[in-house]
Amino acid sequence: MKTTDPRSAGPARLAALRRGLAAVVLAACAMPAFALDLPQLMGLLSQNRSGEATFTELRFVHGLDQPLESTGTLSFAAPDKFTRKTLSPRAESMSIDGNTLTLSRGSRSRSLALDAAPEMIGIVEAVRGTLTGNSQTLQRYFSSSVAGTPDKWTLELTPLDDRLARALRRVTLGGRQGELRSVEMLFPGGDHSLMTIEPKSLQRAPAPGAASSSP
């Protein structure tokens, strides 16, 4: 991330110096509020190569006597693999590889093409796109707003497409630096779910790779 670090700007050439100066000014503006914008957040997240985590999910459904709780593990690998394994109350899994969604329970499993049902991609990308910092994909399906600091950020996604909005009203993701710590989904009709995530491991790309991917 050469442009945001003044120390690495080469003093020999004027252009480089000017770029370095600009970066100092930018950093100075950003620092006091500790605020974060989407490109910066995506910059943080896009260095994620793969990771594993455990999760606890509570789903609040109108008409049910108590919230539904489930726990399990999450894993992902850039650019497009994501698996959610539920361990309790019952073992089942959902894994996404590229355009293929596979749902398994016991011996029964079925695969579907994500792009055959466009609203499904939106839902998948809300999580997968965030985990891998793919801002282009996120912006294709959602309008987004970022709040907080790198150490405690939230990303709110609202579907752009009507069909998607019929399944999902809003997704709020929270995290710390490059780690996703919570996913909250709000559905039409008022049902909602809250997933808290405890990272177990996270592989991040080395700095040069990150520099080339952040404009």
Next chain:
Amino acid sequence: MTPVTGVRAAPARTRALLAWGACMLLALWVIARSQFSADLSAFLPASPAAQQRVLIEQLQGGALSRTLLVGIEGGDASRRAKASKALAAAMRESAQFDQVQNGDESQWAGAAQWLFEHRYALSPDVSAAHFQEDGLREALADTLSALGTPAGGWIKPLLERDPTGETLRIAQSLLPASAPRSQEGVWVSRNSPRALLLATTKAPGGDIDAQARALQAVRDAFATLGGVQGASPLSLQLSGPGSFAVQSRASIEREVHQLAIAGTVVMGVLLFAAFASLRALGAAVVPVVTGIVGGIAAVSLVFGGQVHGITLGFGSTLIGEAVDYAIYYLIQARAPAGSGSGWRRWRDENWPTVRLGLLTSLCGFAALAFSGFPGLAQLGVFSMAGLCAAAASTRWVLPAIAPDGASGAGLRGHLARIAAFAMKVLPRLKWAAWALGAAGVVLLAQQGATLWRADLASLSPVPPAAQALDAELRADLGASDARTLVVATGADLDQALQSAEAAAGRLDALVEQGVLSGYDSPARVLPSRQAQDARRAALPPPDVLRVALVRAARGGPLRAERLEPFIAEVAAARQQPPITHAELAGTALGAVADAMLLQRRGGGWSALLPLQAAGGQGVDAQRVAQALQGVAGVEVVDIKRELDALYASYLHEALWQTGAGALAVLVLLALYLRSAARLAAVVVPLALAVLLTLAGLAALDVPLGILHLVGLLLVMAVGSNYTLFFDQLRRDGHAGDDTLASLLLANLTTVASFGLIALSGIPALSAIGRVVAPGALLAMLLAVVFSGRAHAAGKARDPA
């Protein structure tokens, strides 16, 4: 063709002409009543085994044969989407299609309601255990696991009426694993800017006229859409078996026309150059036309009015041989004009040789007429009848039209000089012929059985570009594997559905093992009566269900009291009348089921279970066959393997038949010639010609197939005329310039006509042409080489 000159035309001549005219009219009447087909049926066995019969039914009338793949390209995505919707609507209205799908979900609105109402008859999960305490607990947990997720929006409205999730289960079973991409509400390609539609024609795939009408309906509907003109116009792509059949027929028709015209022109020029007389030209046409008309009529009579397009194409090959008869006659019957005696001399001196040549050819083709390969059997019948008709018209009609042969001399003088020169030089090259023959034997021995390696696909007249488009559209649509068929049959519809259900149990296991990604079955929307009864019997009465439900829901977040609507609906389902085929008729789901069902011609029904391969590869037909072993009434057919095996058996059969034919020719010649030396002189050049032709093709690395074999038979048929001619020459001891010229001219026309066929775009025809054109030339040259009369040509001059 006016009658002969002179006022006193002999009554015999008039009778001959009248008889000929009557025969031609009769034959034309038979032809007019015939049906010309260009589908795969030419290649399907006449007396198939059970598995083959299933395959044939499916290829001729099954769902796969009725599939029409449609692509719309050009413009932008939203214009294509609009065009797709409008085209689908127009196609649905055209009444040419059982179903038209384009990814538009609005047409399923009624279907979803119907599925919901019949969920307890349709859901494969319904069993007695499913409605007892444990089963209910499991099913409730399933449903709860989807609540509070994005899928919850669809499930929650049904929660109280369908808490065990039967509707979802049915929907999942109907949703294909490999659906196309959806964009702006319609199916689109993943790889190229293209909207996609998939239709099933009402007409069977074998009915080419009806297929052509369906295709035209699509084109017409597309032409009336907006956006066909303009800066970036939309374009339509059509593919599928019906489209292939229509294209093939059109290309065969076009080729046959072109070949007929080109053949006529080339022949006309050659004959005119040789005779310098339009009259002679007209006379030469008689045996050709008679042969073709007679051949087609005979095929129509023998094969119940069905004539394959490929046979028709073969008609053009007969020109080459039939015109030979005319040439021999016109030259050999020459006499001073007005004497009217030329034909008698020809009849006495030359006709026996022509007749023997004819018999030899018939022997060769008779073997084919008994082939189990209908295409080949038709070729055999066609050739035999055609040659007989051509020879008969030469013998009886030409004497009436041109009793003194052809008068003009034209450029025959040059031909005669060339022939005389050849007669002098070529016999010295005997050693070279033997050497070449020996080399040929070595080459063929090296290649052995690999020589005959062409497969059925090499006969397909569908151009590679069209095949590539078909593969692309299929991949885009995630269409079912078109290679492996699972067909369940039964004496009635219900039995076929029961067989399909039994097969489904085994296929489910393959889906779990990942061998298949999915499969379809008509029993999913139309279960057998037996399955429906079993499901209905599994539904418990309300009070029993209530007790089980209370226990199953205990401690869970969903209280049993909320599920009274469920208990009421199960009670209602216990009284529901079963779903029948008639009830489904005319609905979207009925079309889905009907696309996979086929009423068999001989009675009974068959249900097709299309398979979807896992992981982008083909279906492992062997594992499917293993899994389905022992399931009564279910056949697994690997189409390509089955057709390849079929073709291999035809080839094998044809090789034997050709061998038998060759032996028959040998016996016939031996009986007629009654001399080993004469027999050898006639047979050796022929055998060498066949050998060298084969060796030449082998040297050029041409994969040989069944039609090359037919070509070799033709070489023998044509070549025997030449060698017999020289046999006659050796006995008569003189060879007139004109006689030699007639031989050379006959050979030229044959080589030219088969040379034209060799250039055909239809593989079946070009294969024959590429064998016969060089083969006939070689036969002629070798006949001269082995004529053993190096001195005769120069010395003897025909006084005529």
